[in-house]
Amino acid sequence: MKRAFEPFEKKVWLSSPTMHGSEIEYITEAYETNWMSTVGENINQVEQMTCEKTGCKYAVALSSGTAALHLAVKLAGVKPGDRVFCSDVTFGATVNPVKYEGGVPVFIDTEYDTWNMDPVALEKAFRMHRDVKVVVVAHLYGVPGKIDEIRDICERNGAVIVEDAAESLGATYKGVQTGTFGRYNVISFNGNKIITGSSGGMFLTDEKEAADKVRKWSTQAREDAPWYQHEEVGYNYRMSNVIAGVVRGQYPYLEEHIRQKKEIYLRYREGLKDLPVTMNPYDGENSEPNFWLSCLLLDREAMCRQVRGEREALYLPEPGKSCPTEILETLAAHNAEGRPIWKPMHLQPIYRMNDFVTVQGNGRGRTNAYLAGEAVDAGADIFERGLCLPSDNKMTVAEQDRIIEMIKSCFD
Secondary structure, rough: OOOOOOOOOOOOOOOOOOOOHHHHHHHHHHHOOOOOOOOHHHHHHHHHHHHHHHHOOOOEEEEHHHHHHHHHHHHHOOOOOEEEEEOOOHHHHHHHHHHHHOOEEEOOOOOOOOOOOOOOHHHHHHHOOOOEEEEEEHHHHHHHOOHHHHHHHHHHHOOOOEEEOOEEEEOOOOOOEEEOOOEEEEEEEOOOOOOOEEOOEEEEEEEEHHHHHHHHHHHEOOOOOOOOOOOOOEEEEEEEHHHHHHHHHHHHHHHHHHHHHHHHHHHHHOOOOOOEEOOOOOOOOOOOOOOOOOOEEEHHEEOOEEEOOOOEEEOOOOOOEHHHHHHHHHHHHOOEEEOOOOOOOHHOOOOOOOEEOOOEEEOOOOOOOOOOOOOOOHHHHHHHEEEOOOOOOOOHHHHHHHHHHHHOOOOO
């Protein structure tokens, strides 16, 4: 029988904004100086701070990470009908901008070492689709992927990397900040990220012409004329000076937030070490994540039966075993927020007809009884067995200890 726990009086969140006080000072500055639009000192400072932090030469503050990705994809030259290789296990915002430009996403399977794009599968994909010239790479949950291998493959095939570092601000690979490895790069200041503006994003590049082009496109592509003249399609994508004030106040606390998130990750790893589970992995020799979200992966033999539909999930309890659905429902019942792993893009209804490439090559249609061997689908496997744990940096040690005990009770 599962142990009983008292619900938390105050909800324990997955990852909520952490304010420090200086944010309101910069918001007030925008208000009192009447710079309430998409120009102002807060924007200037945030762009400069981002360049200083990441080492990128140019930064353009935009309304969201998705807006930044859209303009990055547009800059990369994606045209209607062009295939674009994309990370498979990620949020839909990584992929949707490809569709905005009429591109056709081709999904590259995930590897188990970092839960990011598999270089072996990427190599296979280039053999199958030699015309592809753009690769959109995401760093899942703040963990850098296998950047050197991916970059080498892209260079050999003449492909541009668009780096989605929305979740990984502050994470490093071989001492270099993520958000600098692609030709065009993106970070996010969404409400649940490592630092936040409540919304907002940033386009990053080392190319001045690209940065200038994004500034133009993001302000409705107005031409240099004394009236409103337009020669190409523009967008209302610039960051507000008010939002920039929040980000400006958050930046000095980035390292503190990363330290707190790492402590949470390590406490989970220690507290759950006797269970048949592992934490989301990373390359400790070459990378340092920002530990944005702590995640759990159940061993295959520790999984009870679990069935997921499009909107609901069911499981069959079994002594000594559990599943993500049981753990998430247990946390929710006690006023704590967890979340499933991102559902792979190749399993999403909107993208079920798109190509999907694994280390075996074509990942579609490999479950036929006449095909020898077992189909490899690492992303679907991680989605099936994994979950995101409460990772809020305001969660107390006592609260996390109770969450650990709740997870243990699911295996009783």
